Amino acid sequence: MARRLSAAPARKRADRYHHGDLRRALLQAAVRTIGQHGVAALTLRGVGSTLGVSRTALYRHFTDKAALLAAVAAEGFRMLRAELSESWERGGRGRRGFAAMGVAYVRFAASHPSHYRVMFGADVSAEHHAMFGADIFGAEHADLAQEGAGAFQVLADAIVALQEHRQARRDDPRQMAMFVWATTHGVAMLAIDGRLGQEASAIDTLTHYMTGRVLAAIA
Amino acid sequence: MARRLSAAPARKRADRYHHGDLRRALLQAAVRTIGQHGVAALTLRGVGSTLGVSRTALYRHFTDKAALLAAVAAEGFRMLRAELSESWERGGRGRRGFAAMGVAYVRFAASHPSHYRVMFGADVSAEHHAMFGADIFGAEHADLAQEGAGAFQVLADAIVALQEHRQARRDDPRQMAMFVWATTHGVAMLAIDGRLGQEASAIDTLTHYMTGRVLAAIA
DNA sequence: ACCTGAACACCGTTCAAGT
DNA sequence: ACCTGAACACCGTTCAAGT
Numbered sequence A, B: 001m002a003r004r005l006s007a008a009p010a011r012k013r014a015d016r017y018h019h020g021d022l023r024r025a026l027l028q029a030a031v032r033t034i035g036q037h038g039v040a041a042l043t044l045r046g047v048g049s050t051l052g053v054s055r056t057a058l059y060r061h062f063t064d065k066a067a068l069l070a071a072v073a074a075e076g077f078r079m080l081r082a083e084l085s086e087s088w089e090r091g092g093r094g095r096r097g098f099a100a101m102g103v104a105y106v107r108f109a110a111s112h113p114s115h116y117r118v119m120f121g122a123d124v125s126a127e128h129h130a131m132f133g134a135d136i137f138g139a140e141h142a143d144l145a146q147e148g149a150g151a152f153q154v155l156a157d158a159i160v161a162l163q164e165h166r167q168a169r170r171d172d173p174r175q176m177a178m179f180v181w182a183t184t185h186g187v188a189m190l191a192i193d194g195r196l197g198q199e200a201s202a203i204d205t206l207t208h209y210m211t212g213r214v215l216a217a218i219a
Numbered sequence C, D: 001a002c003c004t005g006a007a008c009a010c011c012g013t014t015c016a017a018g019t
Helices: A022-037 A044-050 A065-090 A095-111 A113-119 A126-131 A139-164 A173-192 A201-218 B022-037 B044-050 B065-090 B095-111 B113-119 B126-131 B139-164 B173-192 B201-218
Strands: none
Touching: A022 A044, A022 A065, A022 A113, A065 A095, A065 A113, A065 A139, A095 A113, A095 A139, A095 A173, A095 A201, A113 A173, A113 B126, A126 B113, A139 A173, A173 A201, A173 B173, A173 B201, A201 B173, A201 B201, B022 B044, B022 B065, B022 B113, B065 B095, B065 B113, B065 B139, B095 B113, B095 B139, B095 B173, B095 B201, B113 B173, B139 B173, B173 B201
8 A cells, every 4th residue: 555655557667658459458448447337437548547558549549439439349249249159059059049148148238237338328329420420430330330240140140040940930030130139138228227126036037038938929 | 690799698688597497497408409419419518508597507406417317317208108108098008009109119219319318328227326336316316217117117007908808928917018128128229229220111120020029929 | 595607626639749 | 650748628516605
């Protein structure tokens, strides 16, 4: 406690520059801050200070704060896709795997609520861009759209697989995938918002009820 | 154009005080700003200036900006509940009315995207309060919770009615209502996020597909 | 009671300047 | 190329003071 007397950056040493993958370091610091204290606590000055770097160094790697948030969102979709794929595989690529994906999805959102909110928040949405008249997206936003589509594709592929094994009706797979995604996303949001009551088991109960009803709906 | 030379507040006249229902005026100004320019454009200084009032006058009626946003959200749930009730009634309180509620819900979100986001955003959620350790909510947040529950109740009541007419399975109505809400909310969010493609008809198509699958799932 | 103006402690972003 | 410090134009919020 008494060791450090100044309010100087913690990591900073004699060498003045960061030198290394500052972009990645900034992104990880942002993800950590959001996970621990929420999006509202994320300031460019704060992430810079955490890394022992000036508060404007960030602009060398991201065009602005929105671009940083878009990168955070893209990282979230990458993580989500990985967990969905794993659940689908380990569940045996059938109805059981499909249900496991639903559980994994809700668990991801419940474990990283602030990060999940950024993934679907206004800062990052197409609505936001439409409102401010920007019809050309930055590189981060293009990456975000791609990662979001990737996560969606895992779900769509699973539905096609179910169709091939005659475990799902033969509607348009994309339409079916959007329906399933909407339901799961809705449960996740209600859980994050604290609208499912205070007991933690309420989330599990609804999640399992949901997977049962969804499998019935697409059968 | 050349008439007003100063940057002074537009409505302000000789009488210095607002005198009237300033609280209501502030709330409506906030709703309008959010609807026209998004939440990011909402500043306390801005709403005050719009009403020809000092930027701190607001604190006589709301404890802080979060309380104003909570009131905006509560107002949104009030509007949503009214539209849901009307659709249910006019649709004949049966399966057709139930489908009409789904369509009305998604249309509400698509018509007021920023307002809808505030209703389900982090500023207003229980997660947010838990994160900052506030276990006692303000009056606005209590009102918000009540209005949210009211909108949910319309849906739950409709499901009970369907059950009584043997048009829905006899699971726990609250569980069923949460499932249906989650699905509809999910479609609404995907629509707002612009994740349903660029054509406007894609929203209608998915909404109708959704209502069909949901009715099958709860039958 | 209700409203004001000045002040405080923050923000994101820009830009000329350093290495 | 990459980073810095100072400066700019904003915020929400507090508070003593006015009517």
